[in-house]
Amino acid sequence: MYNAKYVIVGIIVFAVLFTTPFWFGAGSGAYKRPDVVLPKGETECVEPVEYMRAEHMQLLNTWRDEALRNERRVYVSSTGKKWEISLQNTCMKCHDNKADFCDKCHVSNSVYPYCWTCHVAPGGNK
Amino acid sequence: MNNGRRNFLKIAGISAFALGSGAAATLMGGAPAEAAGIGSYEESSRALHAKRWAMVIDTRKFRTKADFDKVIRACHTYHNVPDIPTEQDIKWMWTDTYDHVFTDDMNEQLPKKMLQDKYLLLCNHCTNPPCVRVCPTQATFKLENGIVAMDFHRCIGCRFCMAGCPYGARSFNYMDPRKYLSDPVPNPKYPTRMPGVVEKCSFCVERLAVGLQPACVEASGGAILFGDLNDPQSVVRKALAENYSIRRKPSLGTQPGVYYLV
Numbered sequence A: 001m002y003n004a005k006y007v008i009v010g011i012i013v014f015a016v017l018f019t020t021p022f023w024f025g026a027g028s029g030a031y032k033r034p035d036v037v038l039p040k041g042e043t044e045c046v047e048p049v050e051y052m053r054a055e056h057m058q059l060l061n062t063w064r065d066e067a068l069r070n071e072r073r074v075y076v077s078s079t080g081k082k083w084e085i086s087l088q089n090t091c092m093k094c095h096d097n098k099a100d101f102c103d104k105c106h107v108s109n110s111v112y113p114y115c116w117t118c119h120v121a122p123g124g125n126k
Numbered sequence B: 001m002n003n004g005r006r007n008f009l010k011i012a013g014i015s016a017f018a019l020g021s022g023a024a025a026t027l028m029g030g031a032p033a034e035a036a037g038i039g040s041y042e043e044s045s046r047a048l049h050a051k052r053w054a055m056v057i058d059t060r061k062f063r064t065k066a067d068f069d070k071v072i073r074a075c076h077t078y079h080n081v082p083d084i085p086t087e088q089d090i091k092w093m094w095t096d097t098y099d100h101v102f103t104d105d106m107n108e109q110l111p112k113k114m115l116q117d118k119y120l121l122l123c124n125h126c127t128n129p130p131c132v133r134v135c136p137t138q139a140t141f142k143l144e145n146g147i148v149a150m151d152f153h154r155c156i157g158c159r160f161c162m163a164g165c166p167y168g169a170r171s172f173n174y175m176d177p178r179k180y181l182s183d184p185v186p187n188p189k190y191p192t193r194m195p196g197v198v199e200k201c202s203f204c205v206e207r208l209a210v211g212l213q214p215a216c217v218e219a220s221g222g223a224i225l226f227g228d229l230n231d232p233q234s235v236v237r238k239a240l241a242e243n244y245s246i247r248r249k250p251s252l253g254t255q256p257g258v259y260y261l262v
Helices: A002-019 A020-026 A049-069 A087-096 A103-107 B002-028 B033-037 B065-078 B112-116 B130-134 B160-164 B215-221 B234-242
Strands: A073-078 A082-084 B041-044 B053-058 B093-097 B118-122 B140-143 B146-149 B224-228 B257-261
Touching: A002 A103, A020 B140, A082 A087, A082 B118, B053 B234, B065 B093, B065 B118, B065 B215, B130 B140, B130 B160, B224 B234, B234 B257
Parallel strands: B053 B257
Antiparallel strands: A073 A082, A073 B041, B053 B224, B093 B118, B140 B146
């Protein structure tokens, strides 16, 4: 091999740099689930917890299009219960603390949705 | 060697097909059912219905500034519309003089009162809305009941609709409207807008959906009528049948849904 000295050193330097995230992350332990504060006194959400946890963003998107474009503003859940389609007046009525509910997960997963530039966050945050 | 290459190509071809069809089958199978949601959607039982919503403004009943302020305030408070003391103000309802409002009417010899009076203005919810035609993202669209509605989520702030609208009914948010609203906002049940978004009167589509009349109609005490233009028994059709009415800039062919009794 030509220039073996430089090539091998180069490969080693590349490999170390490429894997730095793993070295930095190695000491910090496993990912801890954020302690989302669930509303007190409420027993059921629109849909089961697992579904909401994984799909709430798709559900909200579909809610928006159904309500604004198709004029269907009532959501009939999989259990048959009816809910008014509204982030501000239905979701946030129970989940009245954005900082302890929405932000906890969003921040720890580095997602920053811009819902609240328009939608009014409930007073529980202030 | 030749044989080896031949076999290699055969196997590669078969595997590519198998992987491809497998991926296609997964796409067609499980995924969409989950993405579409597990519930269903329906209209509220309280919703008001019409083939074509229309408004009749009885200009004879708007005499003083207070008469106008009452309805404008009701609208702007309900929809969290800010008062910005510059040319960048946001307006869903506003007033102007005859020569600015009814520009098709070239008659200068009308009664002085008529020419000097103010007229209440709002989005005309046209049958042929130019704003809808020019919107590149379908952020503004026509509902089946004639209302020209907006999806603020979709608006990219290009302002084509403002250029398209011949009635000046649209306002652009040059800055954060919350800076000019009280805290908490006047109506915590309704959202505000964000900078870079165009807004306008919505004919209170969200109030009609729960069986309420538009906010301005409710506050006007009978000076503004609202109803189905396609229903001969509706209040608007009766008012139009019994009184002389005009619309703004009829020659443009937009077919406004707001009528003025003069």
